[in-house]
Amino acid sequence: MFFDSWNGLLRVVVVGVCAYAALVVLLRLSGKRTLAKMNAFDLVATVALGSTLATVLLTSDVALAEGVLALALLIGAQFAVAWTSVRVGLFRRAVKSTPTLLVWQGRLRDRELREQRVSRSEVWQAVRSQGVGGLDRVAAVVLETDGSFSVIPASSAGGLDALDDVPDVPRG
Template identity: 60%
Template sequence: MLFDGWQGIWRTALVGVLAYLALIIILRVSGKRTLSKMNAFDLIVTVALGSTLATILLSADVALAEGLTALAVLVLLQFVIATLSVRSKMVSKLVKSEPALLVYQGRLLSDALHRERVVAEEVLAAVRSEGIADLAAVAAVVLETDGTFTVVAQNEQPAHSTLRNVKGYPPQHES
């Protein structure tokens, strides 16, 4: 069926505008954390929000109030989990992965690459994107909790205080 009448189209348009505006308000009230770079937990919530919004728009069986309640519940749960993860290391470890050290002092850490399922080419591309042509000029490459790479360049006075919470730092000697 290509066209089932104007009633469905008007409902979708009206509910779409209202649900979209409500989602923007809910996300703004919940804070910047909801819209930040995503770890796996945040991605799940984002996909669930998108799926819920699509259901609100396309299913006449779901009233706008029910759909908005579902959106609010998802954002509230994300807010509660994010707040608990800030206050509790145990919750944080359940929800977020730890950053992982992949390169240290210009050396690829093959065990860490394997454990994190990262190929050396991805790391080398991240190093190049920072304008560094030689791996020996790299103090560290960290796989962050959101899946991005952080490249720390070597400098004359090594200070690695930002690496203290990185899994695998300092690295054990690999064979």
């Protein structure tokens, strides 16, 4: 229960060091996008990588080569999704969400809050975290594709061209 064999411990150390090194190399080869802020697909890939690494480390039925191949497959799939979504608009819309406008010119957009399951308190917290004291001083709050909030204070709104990729922004 507490100790089976020295061979088992040695296997975890050797395979662990090798699998970790392989994971680092594969992540570096795949580029920064693999470790970017997470959307749903990034989260799935990250959890799958962690689960695969744990399986390789703790299951003697899985050879190191099989584990490294599984890690490479997951990273390759993530790379392919990111590469394709940058180049093919239809694919991008299928795999990624779009940002959602939650506050416009100091007014909460209740329908969007309900659709995105965001409470007023969460919006107010995001506004406070930016050092803004009231919604009347906010040009926009956007729920980003990674689940974070972007707050644009009215004092620094400028032309609001940063909202060009946000649907339903009133124009004019």
